[in-house]
Amino acid sequence: MKSKAEVVIIGGGITGCGVAYNLAKKGLTDVVLVEKNYLASGATGRCGGGIRQQFTTEWNIKLAMESVKKFEKMNEELGIDIEYEQGGYLIIAVEENEVKEFKKNVKLQNKLGLDSKFISPSEAKEIVPYLNEEDILGATFCQSDGHAYPFRVVEGYAKRAEEMGVEINRFTEVKSIKKENGEIKSVMTNRGEIKTNIVVNAAGGYSREIGKMVGVKMPNKPFRHEILATERYKHILDPMIISFKYGIYFSQQRHGEIVGGIGDPDEPSSYNTKSSLKFVERFTSVLGKILPAFKNLNIVRQWAGFYDVTPDAQPILGYTEGVDTLIQANGYSGHGFMVAPKVTELIAELIVDGKTSLPIDELNLKRFEGETVGEAYVVG
Ligand SMILES: Cc1cc2nc3c(=O)[nH]c(=O)nc-3n(C[C@H](O)[C@H](O)[C@H](O)COP(=O)(O)OP(=O)(O)OC[C@H]3O[C@@H](n4cnc5c(N)ncnc54)[C@H](O)[C@@H]3O)c2cc1C
Structure with a gap:
């Protein structure tokens, strides 16, 4: 396992693997992904694979519509039949x-x-x-709208990311994150330390635990x-x-x-x-x-x-105030598989370009400091 990387991604579901793929596609390959179990062992490998765009908030509709455009080309792009x-x-x-x-x-x-x-x-x-x-x-x-096979999507993203140079470590659990003066210094795993400044929190239902490791309270x-x-x-x-x-x-x-x-x-x-x-x-x-x-x-x-x-059933995306280089990509509230293709592209843009093709400020963790109006239904 590498002891140093530009970016460490925590979580080997569709989000982590999608971010790894999209970073590599943009030329950033000094990336290590750590997954405490096998790939897709979290919500991704347990989900219904449903891909719908019929939501009640503009954000969920937009992210899902943009993701459908990507699912439509995924067989060709990833070289695997995702059973879409x-x-x-x-x-x-x-x-x-x-x-x-x-x-x-x-x-x-x-x-x-x-x-x-x-x-x-x-x-x-x-x-x-x-x-x-x-x-x-x-x-x-x-x-x-439709559905696809989640294991194949993760396999496709992971394989292509590895081919482009990303290191993916299965059965590697993040135990703590070292931080000094608000800056991330390294990630401690059960297999050793990885020095890094940028961490992507793609830990699904465990994202709040990752937040706790750097003293960040998350509402999901x-x-x-x-x-x-x-x-x-x-x-x-x-x-x-x-x-x-x-x-x-x-x-x-x-x-x-x-x-x-x-x-x-x-x-x-x-x-x-x-x-x-x-x-x-x-x-x-x-x-x-x-x-x-x-x-x-x-x-x-x-x-x-x-x-x-999350309280408004919309994802938490982007920088974390106070620990700027902790990048959030979680809180999907039961519909993360279907929006992840666009979300993971946006997260890669944020890391590599410093800006995103769709502005995601409204989905920042900070929004929960005020009142939120959200998605009406949390079903498939
Ligand atoms: C029953 C069910 C049905 C669903 N149906 C749908 C559906 O039809 N359509 C849809 O779009 N969504 C659906 N969802 C939601 C969807 O599965 C999730 O939103 C999506 O898979 C989230 O992907 P993820 O990669 O962000 O998280 P996950 O797939 O949960 O991946 C997070 C990974 O992080 C790893 N991890 C956690 N902590 C650590 C640590 N400390 N160190 C290292 N690794 C760690 C976990 O092991 C896990 O593999 C469903 C969910 C469930 C449970």
């Missing part, structure tokens, strides 16, 4: 107030150039013929989210389906399995990643209601990971 499908996202409204809200959301999305639309239950049924449309009052749909908190995969079934579902009311999301993958999860409003913040029967019962009962054909599918696997949630 643009089958759309169908967001169903099951309550009257959602209809009004959804129409407002579509207006904002359309203003920013997104091709989303509000549709009737029968139009939703045309898109998903097996949908139980009786319980829905309408839906929003965006064809260019980890929340367990459970997820499962079923046996394979004939292909009957193109879009990812979500309901904000139920907190559910699910999609059918390329090989036929259904992957999905459901949020639990009573889940406390913790580092618990155990699986529960309660989750399976809640997920399957709502799944069967929305798409009865999936009611009797066998579940083959269930697991859990963290949503790294």
Whole structure:
């Protein structure tokens, strides 16, 4: 392991590997990435792989739209099949107030150039013929939303970054960060010290712990989210389906399995990643209601990971006041996979050029000193 680097990246999920790739692409290869486990062992390898642009804040919409442009070219750029499908996202409204809200959301999305639309239950049924449309009052749909395979994306970024000269250290845990007069001097790991001035905090649900290492208080908190995969079934579902009311999301993958999860409003913040029967019962009962054909599918696997949630459900990006060369790239609040391609490019621009092609000041950690208005829904 190198004992000195211009930049040290903490975390080997899509963010860390994406930043490593984008830095190398811009010519900065004196970079060391440290991951305490295997690559994609955090939220990235546990996520649903959903890529949606239908958000309620301008920032989330913009970051997702810019990221979709990158996902569309990723197979070619990274030289790996990321199993990207643009089958759309169908967001169903099951309550009257959602209809009004959804129409407002579509207006904002359309203003920013997104091709989303509000549709009737029968139009939703045309898109998903097996949908139980009786319980829905309408839906929003965006064809260019979709999903991809998270492990492949991470593998692609990591491989290309390594080929360009970045050093990636698996099973290497950051234990502390040395700082003098507000300046970072080195990162201490279980395998030794790496001298550096610039650290990227891409530690997902553990980002607040990295902040603590340099005396920086961060507002993001980890929340367990459970997820499962079923046996394979004939292909009957193109879009990812979500309901904000139920907190559910699910999609059918390329090989036929259904992957999905459901949020639990009573889940406390913790580092618990155990699986529960309660989750399976809640997920399957709502799944069967929305798409009865999936009611009797066998579940083959269930697991859990963290949503790294901020008070406004938008990411924390950029410099850290007081410890300027600690660069934040975390706090995605359950939708980091889909925005990471653009976020990681912006972080690389910030480090190499000192400025970004999209100004990200509004997403700085500093915003939490005041009042924040945020994303309305924290689901897939
Ligand atoms: C069940 C579930 C479903 C989800 N579904 C979606 C979805 O459909 N679409 C979407 O966009 N997002 C989804 N998300 C959110 C998404 O997974 C995350 O926002 C995204 O993966 C964050 O990536 P990351 O690289 O920032 O963090 P992570 O993937 O969590 O990576 C952080 C890494 O840092 C490492 N680390 C932590 N501390 C240290 C240390 N001290 N030293 C070294 N390494 C350290 C961890 O081991 C980890 O591998 C989901 C999340 C979950 C849990």
